[in-house]
Amino acid sequence: MASELLDALTLLEKEKGISREVLIEAIEAALISAYRRNFNQAQNVRIDINLENGSMRVFARKEVVEEVFDPRLEISLEEAQKINPNYQVEDIVELEVTPKEFGRIAAQTAKQVVTQRVREAERGIIYSEFIDREEDIMTGIVQRQDSRFIYVSLGKIEAILPANEQMPNEQYKPHDRIKVYITKVEKTTKGPQIYVSRTHPGLLKRLFEIEVPEIYDGTVEIKSVAREAGDRSKISVHSDNPEVDPVGSCVGPKGSRVQAVVNELKGEKIDIVKWSDDPVVFVANALSPSKVLDVIVNEEEKATTVIVPDYQLSLAIGKRGQNARLAAKLTGWKIDIKAESEAREAGIYPRNEQLLTFDEEEDTEEEYTID
Structure with missing residues (x-):
């Protein structure tokens, strides 16, 4: 005994x-x-x-x-x-x-x-x-699916991937290995319940932390993320070290680092832009890949008016307003985009004291877009 x-x-x-x-x-x-x-x-x-x-x-x-x-x-x-x-x-x-x-x-x-x-x-x-892994990323294996959830094995426990947290351009099959972002851990009478996401902006941030050593060690910081899962995302990055190019670090040699993230997200387009504490520069960068002539800032309403060349207007706004919408989420500023000809007729461009000019050479240094 x-x-x-x-x-x-x-x-x-x-x-x-x-x-x-x-x-x-x-x-x-x-x-x-x-x-x-x-x-x-x-x-x-x-x-x-x-x-x-x-x-x-x-x-x-x-x-x-x-x-x-x-x-x-x-x-x-x-x-x-x-x-x-x-x-x-x-x-x-x-x-x-x-x-x-x-x-x-x-x-x-x-x-x-x-x-x-x-x-x-x-x-x-x-x-x-x-509970210590909330807001963290894990690799799971798709187990099964019903009308509401996809069940993903995380080893010791099965997590729930709700329909609204699934990427619209993905199909999930049993035994598929996917990376998921843990959004919530609950204690229930039937044991712990884990909720995961494939659409959360935090997933994009964690993927870059995995692929970019400079982000993991704190040399480069992701300042903000705006995401429309499965279609397009924008991230802004910054480094206090003047010798480090934060955008280049995220892009990697021949685009290898950002391409690894794109592959994991099944082709989701990603714009990487340089963060700035100057809203003029930041908003201009955030509207990548369009070119910006001027940014007029209204501090009280936290709003900006952006002037772009006529031929760049549709690019700046984006399909169904997506580029402008993501740029506004990324910066936290309202963005009103005007074509150069319209701005000239309204008398708001050019201004007597131009705050900043943006040329093609500067833009290519400040932003990176992968399609």
């Missing part, structure tokens, strides 16, 4: 990662429940498990009192002092009450309780592991 018990505890500790102390507590709780249920006892009892010889004994715990009202929970001072003369009122006396059939009955009755406690402890370990 002793060797079997020790072997079982060692195996569970190794395979499930549950400490022996937790398992012992589960067994003790199960045996107390078994004793009370099978022997119709309501005493306050304690279970003693001897791991050396495998014995299990039951002790009734009774309080020493002057007058006994409930013999199941109390013992008189006179009776207590027959056991040990040193007992005083309010002391606790332990009396062994192990039934002859306790071992067999306890083993049968306790099995379910022990299993439940082990399962709860295992769920707690999984929850603790994954």
Whole structure:
């Protein structure tokens, strides 16, 4: 019995990662429940498990009192002092009450309780592991799909990928390996519930952290991300080190780094632009790949009017307004785009004191777009 018990505890500790102390507590709780249920006892009892010889004994715990009202929970001072003369009122006396059939009955009755406690402890370990991975990226394997969710195995647990977090240009098949972004970890009565996403902007950020060592070590920082999953995204990057080109670092040799991210996102187009604390420069960069002639800033309304060459107007606005919309999300500024001819007629361009001019050479240094 002793060797079997020790072997079982060692195996569970190794395979499930549950400490022996937790398992012992589960067994003790199960045996107390078994004793009370099978022997119709309501005493306050304690279970003693001897791991050396495998014995299990039951002790009734009774309080020493002057007058006994409930013999199941109390013992008189006179009776207590027959056991040990040193007992005083309010002391606790332990009396062994192990039934002859306790071992067999306890083993049968306790099995379910022990299993439940082990399962709860295992769920707690999984929850603790994954709660620290919220807003992180993991590689999972597609398991199955129903009308609402795709279920992705993350090893110890199956995560849920809701329909609104799935990329519209992707099809998910069983056994596909995909990278997912953990958006939420919940503790439920059925165990931890993990929600993941393929559309969250955080996924794009984490992918660049994986591919670009300069981002991982903090030399280059991703300042903001704007994403329309499956179609196009923009990220702004910055480095405090003047010798580091943040855009070039993200692009990589021959575009290898950004191409790896594009491949993972099944061809999603990505614009990489240089961040600036000057809204004029930042908004101009954010409208990549279009060219910008001028940016007029309204600080009070946090709005900008952007002047672009006539032939660049549709490019600046983008298909269904996508380029302008993403640029506004990226910068946090409202953006109103006007063609050069319209701006001249309105008398807002050129201004007497031009804040900044943008030429083709500067633009190619400040932005990178991969289609």
